[in-house]
Amino acid sequence: MRMSSRSHSSGLEGKYHPPVMPTMLRLAVPDMVSSSFFPVLAAVDLGFFADEGVDCTVEILAPPSTTFAALRDGELDFVAGGASDTLSAFPGWRGAKLVAAVCQHLSFLLVVRKELRATRGDLNVLKRLRIGAAPGPDIALKRLLVQAGIQPDRDGVQIVSISRAADSSTVSFGVTAAQALAEGRLDGIWVNGLAAATALQRGIGTLLLDVRRGDGPAEARDYSFPSLVTTDQVLAERSGEAEAVVRGLVSAQRALQDDPVRAAEVGLRRFPAFEAELIADVVRLDAPYYDATISEGTVAIMNQFLKDTGSLHQAAPYEQVVATQMRPLWQRTHATL
DSSP, X not given: OOOOOTTSOOSOTTOOOOOOOOEEEEXXXXXXXXXXXXXXXXXXXXXXXXXXXXXXXXXXXXXXXHHHHHHHTTSOSEEEEEGGGGGGTSGGGOSEEEEEESSSSOOEEEEEEGGGOOOTTOGGGGTTOEEEEOTTHHHHHHHHHHHTTOOHHHHTOEXXXXXXXXXXXXXXXXXXXXXXXXXXXXXXEEEEHHHHHHHHHTTSEEEEEEGGGTOSOGGGGGSOOEEEEEEHHHHHHOHHHHHHHHHHHHHHHHHHHHOGGGHHHHHHHHSOHHHHHHHHHHHHHHGGGOOOOOOHHHHHXXXXXXXXXXXXXXXXXXXXXXXXXXXXXXXXXXXXX
């Protein structure tokens, strides 16, 4: 049974929103057992989308290039994914827009084997090591290392991909990576917060970098961020539905900030037992970053990252990247980080 979200302030009191006709919304994420897109899962499972008149389910569709290709081809209405991954199917930011941030800043952490006795922030420990990273996020890791003075080829840093488990709806890349770390097949993993917590709680890893909290090059913090993305066509033809989706996401973000324990209910439905036990604590740490705002500064840094890595030839204007009509719906009672 869905829990009502009406007891949580939306920050839009006093404004009339015409009722939205119920509709089945097609939304996908590239990784289900993850903290990166968790507010979207909460918006579905705790009834915040339903409160806005949107009937929605979330499916897993990986890797990110496949997820965004399905959005481009009209097989999906929305994607919750890394903002920078949008360009895999929409070159030059043509045809799609970011409607809201699911979470602020790059949500990946670097964890290395505990036996290395690494000091947080000391990237020299990575020399001659094997680091596991998923397709897409691996580009951010490579750029981060270069900006920090580590040349993977020169310094013998191998960034390798890990195959996903057969049932990727219940086992994510991050969980698979943590297992590879435990078995000694990798020396480090570049993963989401839930997967990092899994490795740390099991005593098999040490946190080397949390970019979002200031580790590593300053620019790396905004290479990308978890975002909600839709097409220009959906925005043109179903603007009311898109607005309802953003309102539902913002309500879920606020509810998780107010009471991170609510994350446990979603985790029990979506995650394996061990990860379900961890998710409330992970959400408690992530909650300050649950802000739907997309700033012009963040977009500028992300555009530069995309140019530096060859995914973008010319920086696109903010208005081409972001659905600016959604900005009034991003307003929050919590300070933006």
